[in-house]
Amino acid sequence: MTSDKTSNSSNNISDDQRQGFVSSSVAEDHGEGDAHESAPSEAEALLPWYVAGRLRRRDRARVEEALRSDPELARHVELVREELDETIRLNETLGAPSARAMDRLMEAIDAGNGRRKPSIVRVIIGFVGNSIAGLSPRTLAMAASLAAFAIAVEGAGLVGVLTKPAPGISDARHHGAFATIRFTRQANAAEITDFLQNYQATVVDGPRQGGIYRVRVAMTTLAKEELHRIVSRMQHERIVEFVAESESDD
């Protein structure tokens, strides 16, 4: 384990954590912008949070008021949305840590806290962790239910029931291809239903903030090219505003 001075960091966020990159290459950031440049308006500065759905009501109202009177600012909303979408795509391709991360953690806990007893729950949690590898923070909430279920199962003494993986769990782990999607504001329920039927897709989570859904596009694992082909087709659908492949670790 790496050993660094974080013992005081656990009680919320400490001063130790309030430090920047030691090898900063961002000269323009030290003053948060060139002194000769004009600072952004408050509304413009808040646009990323407005699009991400992370503004308080009062700030959101201020931005919306500015958007009504400033067409150029309204155009910037689309730029921000584009940046947000591509940032999600970029992160979705990063995969997930291997089981080694969990093993390393549990070994360290055991080393400091006695012998760890084997637990079926750990197996389930490991499955959940791997299964959600392709999910963005916008789509990870569902995993919590499964994890809670695992705790409840062990608490109820039902471990023996689950010593063999349930078929559904096995399928979810090894068979499935997913995409992250946001429909246009104009899309109605009937159109979305048609869309899902046409692609034989199922919404498995959402909507999260920003109107993002996670859909299963196949019950089996697909070749990367095949998933890419499906997502590319979806991308051209009138009711689809944003769609990205969700990487699987199968």
Place this chain on the structure above:
Amino acid sequence: MAMQAPADEVLIGRIARGDRLAMQVLFARHHVRMYRFVLRLLRDEMAAEDVVSDVFLEVWRQASRFEGRSAVSTWLIAIARFKALSVLRRRREDELDEETAESIEEPSDDPHIAVEKLDKGEKLRRCLAALSPEHREIIDLVYYHEKSVEEVAKIVGIPQNTVKTRMFYARKKLGELCRSAGIDRGWP
């Protein structure tokens, strides 16, 4: 089955009492996004995995001291960021520069693909990957990790107004990189 997932704060309380299952649930819930955040900073999968383990070990040891002044996910990312920066500090400066230079040219699977042949989205992702660590970090925190101004300020340890301006200049830099890559977005 309608079962309410325990809140992160509840899990932290259970972890503080030595509940390993709660630890595993918290891990399952947060380890992927944490890994991606750290990987974007370190660009090293093994090192990112180590940081993830270390963060949760820290949580195991310090859970009883969590006071709930910030969301658990914000606390976790702040610890992860601190540990990732520690790793960066340990790297030799020239090694870091070399890796950074390589990674900027790396995003495409096929290095022979000419930039002009990439679609707009791919070009934009290349430009996102080429941002400085500070700009990359704030873009990820806001757009991917959905952190508010207040939460970013807590994680990075800067005033809220600085968060807003840093994000603005990160976007502006992104726009400049895009223009260099042949995408004219009309701003800046």
